[in-house]
Amino acid sequence: MKLTMRKIAEMVGVSVTTVSLVLNDKNVRITKDKKRQIKEVARKYNYVPNSSAVSLAKNQSNTIGVVVPNINNPFYSALIKAISDDLAEIGYYALTINTDDNHKNESKQIAQLVNRGVDGILLVPTNDLYAQGQDVADDFLKHIQIPFVLVNADSELAINQVNLDSFEGGYLATQALVDNSHRHIAIVTGNKGYVNAENRLNGYKQALGDNGIPFDDGLVFRSDYDVNGGYDIIEKIEKNPKITAIFFCNDLMLYGAIKRTNEQKKNLFDLYSVVGYDDSYFNEVLNPTITSIRQDVAELGRRSVQILRRQLEGKKRPINEKLQVSLIKRQSIKSLS
Amino acid sequence: MKLTMRKIAEMVGVSVTTVSLVLNDKNVRITKDKKRQIKEVARKYNYVPNSSAVSLAKNQSNTIGVVVPNINNPFYSALIKAISDDLAEIGYYALTINTDDNHKNESKQIAQLVNRGVDGILLVPTNDLYAQGQDVADDFLKHIQIPFVLVNADSELAINQVNLDSFEGGYLATQALVDNSHRHIAIVTGNKGYVNAENRLNGYKQALGDNGIPFDDGLVFRSDYDVNGGYDIIEKIEKNPKITAIFFCNDLMLYGAIKRTNEQKKNLFDLYSVVGYDDSYFNEVLNPTITSIRQDVAELGRRSVQILRRQLEGKKRPINEKLQVSLIKRQSIKSLS
DNA sequence: TTGAAAGCGTTACCAA
């Protein structure tokens, strides 16, 4: 049998109001003794409020929709973990939705979430959406009718958004290579339109420019942000003998490249100096260990939640935040000089 | 302004009951005309039922709680993905909850889920629970008051459960090593009481026995199912010079061992033949590639959902299912002969 | 310091 406030009230011999007040720490002006008794009974019989009832009464669901392209990607799963934990701390459930990086899906799912009455949404948009152009993306975002925060992507709109500084990441990675006298540096970035891919590329360009190295379009390679993406692209890179270093904009791609060269009985690291992106734990397992850009996913989750909460509390002015990234130096860069 | 049933009722000039009946396609015996009008208004003003109210009234929610130790673990995240997809297909939301492998948490979260009115639970239990003994675990499970399926664990109770055949996994892995003339095979399994750890160990024992190799308790090493677990344990293994092969009951542990030996300027694979467990994609990135036990996570998710659904539909007789695993042969076993 | 009672939006039982 489930314990309700009414039952507690009966057991202690007070009104439901009193129980509600006490259990929500609302009203301090309740007799110490009654208070104690109520809390005692609640604890003893393990009282848990019925959240449907709370939602109905307060007209909020205490649920946040968390929309991500793919739970399976370690970057997203780490983000979800961070978000869920932070959300739980402030009394919200995370209702996580996979879009499979498909915008149609994304659009449909968000509509459902809204209908279901979630209080807000944390949206990590699909690459599929951004690949259709920033204007299409912005137009889509403009039509979301409930509080939401755009996570891990940019928009020109005056909406709440948090992103990691991909420009800086691209810059730091490239600079690390340049510092070791590399001048012919390939960059393997996401396919055209990928969220954040252009920023990393721009950081790369800027770093080259700042060091007086001319940008060569032929050194830009594009592929999917996954193992197969790297697996497929490495042979194209090998065709250009001038290249001495590669900046992989995603660790998974790097792993794919390793896999491919191993299969060819070659060692990627004999061929190239390398920098990765995301700082996966696997970077410490490989030999050599991988120098990589670390993104603070936990912080990204935390800020997303904070900003959404702020919006939920009625703050109007939108926040646009860019989180710092850092270079983790390991062994995968050899000096050319 | 949100549209409610009452408002529709007023607009059309009928009772709330009628509206509810029509909108839920409950009662065909409503005047065609009224029916049409109600549906018309609902569609026109985009009526969406308040799900808190529905949940409260029906005491159910079209939501299934999915309780896992840790989203971040690739095995669990793959499972969640599979489950969410399957659940979505039959019209349910997955409300995923992290227990951080802490039983107190698990217990609290389940209680919350129940009070929140989820219709059922897919429970991947914590190791923390099972470490307290099968009887404690069973006792806990016995007290879950809503439909649920025990996933990826065993229970003696007559409850719905699906698990992967860990005994078979342990057997296959060990046999593969024995087939290559290894006789001093270390096993690195989970800490005492870990879910499925004993089964893998028993499979190992059985395989040894079937090949006339005496079981040596000194070859059993225990640690956490993660990278650090393997990192910490490898030095202990190195103290026994007889050991020529290691069966890691979890790929992450294997990675930790690689990391540690690399740091010592040694190569794990020069020292030992190795079999892993879970068949992570990294296994193909490493050199040599790793022979490992593959578990069909997608199938595990699918069956979990099917069995829960069956229970939700009122079927009483519990199902206890064991899913097959297989050995994926790669390069990490060298023949001793 | 406390309690009664009116919601919150639905569902479902019982009458009409």
Added chain:
DNA sequence: TTGGTAACGCTTTCAA
């Protein structure tokens, strides 16, 4: 074929 109304469990206002 319909409608009144009591739940569902909680919050909140107003009175006492």
